[in-house]
Structures are given as structure tokens and as C-alpha cells.
Amino acid sequence: MEDIAEIKELLSRPRNILISSHRNPDGDALGSSLALSLYLQQLGHKVEVVTPSEYPHTFEYLPQVRDIKIYDVHSEMVDPFLETCDVIFALDFNGLDRIDKLGGKISEVKDRSKAKVIMIDHHLDPEPFYDYGLSDTAASSTAELVFEFIQFLEDTRYIGPDIATCIMTGLITDTGSFKYNTRPATFICAAKMQERGIDVKEIQDAIFNSMKVKQMKLLAHALFKRMEILEEYETAIIVLNKYDYANFDIQRGDTEGIVNYMLMMKNIKLAAFITQQPQIVKISLRSKGDISVQEIARNHFRGGGHKNAAGGALYGSLSMVINKFKEVLPEYMEKVQIENNK
Numbered sequence: 001m002e003d004i005a006e007i008k009e010l011l012s013r014p015r016n017i018l019i020s021s022h023r024n025p026d027g028d029a030l031g032s033s034l035a036l037s038l039y040l041q042q043l044g045h046k047v048e049v050v051t052p053s054e055y056p057h058t059f060e061y062l063p064q065v066r067d068i069k070i071y072d073v074h075s076e077m078v079d080p081f082l083e084t085c086d087v088i089f090a091l092d093f094n095g096l097d098r099i100d101k102l103g104g105k106i107s108e109v110k111d112r113s114k115a116k117v118i119m120i121d122h123h124l125d126p127e128p129f130y131d132y133g134l135s136d137t138a139a140s141s142t143a144e145l146v147f148e149f150i151q152f153l154e155d156t157r158y159i160g161p162d163i164a165t166c167i168m169t170g171l172i173t174d175t176g177s178f179k180y181n182t183r184p185a186t187f188i189c190a191a192k193m194q195e196r197g198i199d200v201k202e203i204q205d206a207i208f209n210s211m212k213v214k215q216m217k218l219l220a221h222a223l224f225k226r227m228e229i230l231e232e233y234e235t236a237i238i239v240l241n242k243y244d245y246a247n248f249d250i251q252r253g254d255t256e257g258i259v260n261y262m263l264m265m266k267n268i269k270l271a272a273f274i275t276q277q278p279q280i281v282k283i284s285l286r287s288k289g290d291i292s293v294q295e296i297a298r299n300h301f302r303g304g305g306h307k308n309a310a311g312g313a314l315y316g317s318l319s320m321v322i323n324k325f326k327e328v329l330p331e332y333m334e335k336v337q338i339e340n341n342k
């Protein structure tokens with residue numbers, strides 16, 4: 001990181017620091033934010049972690065997760081603190097429009113105050129809203145980059161079991177337990193975390209083996225009754241409508257991970273998970289290999305993400321979104337098929 005000396009200087013005195021992460025925070029958003037927060041607190045800073053919306057119950061084991069402020073709920077507490085901030089971190093997202101109202105507030109305060117914005121992120125095409133950035137799309141996760149950031153600051157001695165638990169959580173969730181998005185640095189980071197004496201199996205169990213009965217039944221329903229296979233395009237789709245939401249009492253986080261099951265099928269290269277929310281219709285996309293679902297999400301569903309994992313949302317009817325997806329699908333799948341046959 002080029003500006004590390006300036007950042008070191010910036011953090012050399014006690015500061016008020018806000019750490020922000022994205023809507024519907026996942027294991028990486030939460031793990032990276034809490035790891036950074038725990039580290040900065042040890043340096044004597046006053047830190048608040050803020051996400052636009054609530055976190056899934058799965059991550060209740062993370063240290064200090066209950067102290068996270070949810071901007072949808074706690075904006076009256078967050079706003080005055082934000083005014084006093086010297087440093088604002090943006091973790092695991094690459095544009096202020098990804099964090100809704102909180103993003104608007106941050107750009108407003110930043111214009112007025114002298115607060116510096118530091119982005120740490122691994123998504124493609126970051127927008128230039130930050131003063132300092134550690135942006136690396138080759139990194140497995142933002143958690144891996146937070147470790148790198150602490151290394152740059154020559155402060156790895158501050159990493160104890162709590163920080164290690166948070167970073168390991170980001171690594172595990174963003175790599176599907178080290179199945180994808182890994183590079184040698186990912187495993188080195190994981191090894192350093194395990195050296196801190198954490199129980200990796202316990203973290204894996206907390207993340208993956210803590211399903212509620214209704215979630216398991218919903219998964220079965222989704223796969224058995226709501227899945228469509230488009231063999232020609234090597235694509236699978238699952239659609240959950242508003243009746244499914246009512247019948248299964250689906251809450252935030254209950255549908256987590258369903259999309260990934262479709263890619264377990266041998267001939268399926270693209271998976272779409274479409275859900276009817278009260279105001280919007282959301283689409284989560286996953287792919288194997290060269291198929292860029294990021295392009296599909298960005299070009300057609302007002303979204304974005306990574307090459308093999310992306311998502312978006314549109315206002316409108318469920319059938320409109322399903323039809324739109326099926327309409328644009330051939331363009332992307334044929335392109336890949338032609339390139340593979342060259």
C-alpha cells in the first residue's frame with residue numbers, strides 16, 4: 001500500500017473512527033469490520049461499526065457483533081458520531097451507493113469535515129470515493145485484506161483469538177470453506193489465524209451446521225418444487241414467491257446459501273435464485289468458470305458483484321424478472337459456448 005506512512009500518521013493519535021460495510025452483511029463484511037474494529041480499539045481509538053441493515057443470526061458468535069449499529073434503526077445515534085469522525089473505513093464494498101442512506105450521509109459529512117475515507121475491498125471497479133484504498137480483486141475476501149492492512153502497519157502482534165476468529169470467518173464464508181477465490185496468501189493468512197489458537201472446526205460448525213428446521217424444510221421445498229433446469233443453457237433457476245415467504249415464515253438470512261446448491265449439479269454452469277420481496281424482486285447469481293454473472297447483474301438487474309457471484313434487484317413483478325433473465329441468458333451462455341469451441 002503506497003500511502004501507508006500517511007495512514008500510520010493518521011492513526012498515531014486517538015481518533016474517532018467509523019467502520020461501514022454493506023447491506024445484508026455477510027460473514028466477510030462482519031468478520032472484516034469487527035477484526036479491524038478490535039484492532040483499532042487496541043490502539044486507543046473510539047470505533048463504531050455500522051451496517052445499513054441487520055446481520056444474520058448465524059454470526060452471533062462473532063466478538064462484539066452485538067455492538068454493531070444498524071443504520072436503518074440507529075441513524076440517530078450514528079449521525080452525531082459520524083460528525084466527529086476523523087477516519088471512515090469502507091469495508092467490503094466499492095461505492096457509496098452500495099450502502100444506501102448511510103452512503104449519502106457519509107459523502108455529506110466528508111465534504112464538510114476533514115474526515116479521511118479508507119476503502120478496503122476486493123470487488124471489481126471501485127468508484128473513486130475514497131482517500132486511501134486497499135483494493136485487490138485477487139484477494140479471497142476483505143478479511144484477508146484487513147490482515148494485509150494490519151501487516152502493512154507492522155501490528156500483527158495485536159492479532160489475538162478474537163481478531164483471528166473474525167478474519168477466519170471472512171475467509172471461510174467468502175471462499176466457501178476454501179473451495180474458491182483462494183490464492184497462496186489466503187492459506188498463509190488462514191495459517192496465521194490458526195496459530196492464534198482458534199478452533200477452526202468450531203467456527204465451521206457455527207457457520208454451516210447451525211440451520212433451523214424451517215430453513216432445512218425451505219431448502220427441500222426450493223429444490224423439489226421451485227427449481228427449473230434449462231438444459232440447453234446449462235442453467236438452473238429457483239424462484240421463491242410471496243406465498244413461499246408467508247408459508248415458511250422466511251426471515252432475513254433463511255434463504256442464505258440456497259443458490260449454491262444448484263452449482264453442485266455436474267452440467268449446471270449458471271445458477272439464478274429469484275425471490276419476491278415486499279417491494280422488489282431480488283436475483284442472486286452464481287456461475288462456474290468464464291461465465292461472468294457480474295456482467296449480467298450489472299447490465300440487466302441494477303446490481304454487481306464478482307465474476308462468479310453477483311446479484312441485483314428490480315422493482316416490478318416476479319414474472320417480469322424471470323422473463324428478463326431468460327431473455328438475456330442466451331446472449332451470455334452462447335458467448336461462452338462459442339469461445340469454448342474455438
Ligand SMILES: [Mn+2]
Nearest residue numbers: 028092141142
Ligand atoms: Mn467479501
